[in-house]
Structures are given as C-alpha cells and as structure tokens.
Amino acid sequence: xxxxxxxxxxxxxxxxxxxxxxxxxxxxxxxxxxxxxxxxxxxxxxxxxxxxxxxxxxxxxxxxxxxxxxxxxxxxxxxxxxxxxxxxxxxxxxxxxxxxxxxxxxxxxxxxxxxxxxxxxxxxxxxxxxxxxxxxxxxxxxxxxxxxxxxxxxxxxxxxxxxxxxxxxxxxxxxxxxxxxxxxxxxxxxxx
Numbered sequence: 427x428x429x430x431x432x433x434x435x436x437x438x439x440x441x442x443x444x445x446x447x448x449x450x451x452x453x454x455x456x457x458x459x460x461x462x463x464x465x466x467x468x469x470x471x472x473x474x475x476x477x478x479x480x481x482x483x484x485x486x487x488x489x490x491x492x493x494x495x496x497x498x499x500x501x502x503x504x505x506x507x508x509x510x511x512x513x514x515x516x517x518x519x520x521x522x523x524x525x526x527x528x529x530x531x532x533x534x535x536x537x538x539x540x541x542x543x544x545x546x547x548x549x550x551x552x553x554x555x556x557x558x559x560x561x562x563x564x565x566x567x568x569x570x571x572x573x574x575x576x577x578x579x580x581x582x583x584x585x586x587x588x589x590x591x592x593x594x595x596x597x598x599x600x601x602x603x604x605x606x607x608x609x610x611x612x613x614x615x616x617x618x
Contacts, residue, residue, distance in 0.1 A: 483550035484557045490537040494518065496529025496577055497569075498556065499537060508556040509569045510547055511594050513581035515608065515616040523616040525608035529577040536568050537561065547586040558586060573597045576607015579617035 480486060488501035496514025499507050514533075517526035544559040551557055561568040572578035573594055580594045587594075602609045609615060 481544075481546055483546040483559075485544060487541055487543050489541050490539065493530060493534040493538050496526065496533050496572060499533070499542075499561070501542075506554075506556045507544065507561065508552055508554075508558050509572070509578075510558050510560050511580060511582055511587040511590055512569050512572055512578040513617055514572065514578045515612075524612035525577065525616070528607070528611075529572065532575070532577050533568070533572065536566075536571065537563055540564075542568070547589075549586055552583075560590075570594070570597065574601060574606075576601040576609050579608075579615070581617070 484505055485501065485503060488503050488505065490499045491502040492500040494500065494506075495517050497509040497512055501507065514529035515523035515526035517523065517530060540563045543562040544557070545562070546557070546559050549558060569578075570590075570593075573580060574597045580591070580598045582588075582591050601607060604610075
C-alpha cells in the first residue's frame with residue numbers, strides 16, 4: 427500500500443504490518459546541533475491549554491520553513507524542533523555520515539512548507555533549546571515514517587518515548603531485516 431501525501435511523494439506503508447521485537451543497541455546520546463545554544467532542558471507536561479494552537483511546551487502546529495537534517499526542522503515562527511525517539515545520521519557540523527543526506531531529503535519531501543502537528547512528551551526541550559516532539563503531517567507521524575523506511579534508528583532519551591518505544595523498535599527491526607534504506611546501503615550503519 428502506498429500513501430500519497432503530495433503529488434511528488436509516495437510513502438510505502440507495508441512495514442507497519444511487521445511486528446518483531448529487537449532492542450536498539452546504540453548509544454543514548456544526541457550530538458545534534460551543539461552550536462544551537464546552551465539553554466537548559468525545560469520540562470513540562472503534554473497537556474495543552476484552552477488555546478488549541480499552543481501546548482504547555484510550545485506550538486501545537488506550525489509551518490516548516492527549514493529542514494536542518496533528517497530529525498530537526500525549524501518552523502516559520504522560529505522554533506527549532508528535534509524529533510522524538512529517533513536519530514538520523516549526521517550531516518551537520520562538518521559530518522557527512524552514510525544516509526544522512528537521504529534522510530534530510532526524505533524529511534524535506536514530507537514536511538518542508540507543510541503545516542505540521544506537534545505532540546510533546548514529558549520533557550519539552552533538550553539541552554540545546556530545541557523543542558522535542560512527534561511531528562505529523564496530513565495524519566502521518568513523520569518520526570515513525572523515518573524509522574519504518576530506513577532513514578532513522580530508534581533513540582530513546584528518558585523520560586521521553588516510553589509510550590512508543592516498543593512500536594518503534596519493531597519498525598526498526600523490520601527495516602533492518604528487509605535491508606530498507608540505510609540498513610541495506612550503509613556498512614556499518616552509523617547508529618549501530
């Protein structure tokens with residue numbers, strides 16, 4: 427089954443049907459965008475206010491103005507958003523890891539210029555001042571699509587991600603087994 431989000435974009439959804447258990451053995455450290463600031467991580471709940479466009483963490487939706495890499499975007503309103511529970515290979519700060527450019531291009535096809543919905547978890551921001559969120563566009567969770575299609579691996583930094591961790595591990599395992607994306611193109615896979 428293929429789901430069209432835009433005329434130039436098609437997303438395979440067959441990997442959603444796979445279910446196998448595999449733990450992520452990679453490090454639980456995020457090295458993205460260390461130059462973006464040294465703001466301390468802000469904590470807060472996921473409960474929104476009466477205003478449907480803002481949660482206690484930040485905006486509930488926004489238009490993506492700039493795609494930094496496979497797991498980080500900037501909204502037109504200026505907020506920098508880091509995708510929860512995933513990690514893509516590095517292409518910033520002088521790095522050019524295998525499948526990083528492909529992850530950025532795929533992310534761009536999904537979200538650039540699009541109105542996206544943001545869902546926050548326990549902690550609102552990381553140590554670099556980026557908001558942490560699950561991103562959805564046209565009803566599809568982008569974080570999940572990146573893992574499912576082999577552009578990202580699972581990265582859980584507690585306390586965030588507990589509710590989706592097992593599901594994301596299953597998606598990553600299916601992509602690994604089928605050699606999808608970086609799992610069939612990179613040796614070694616940078617997030618292993």
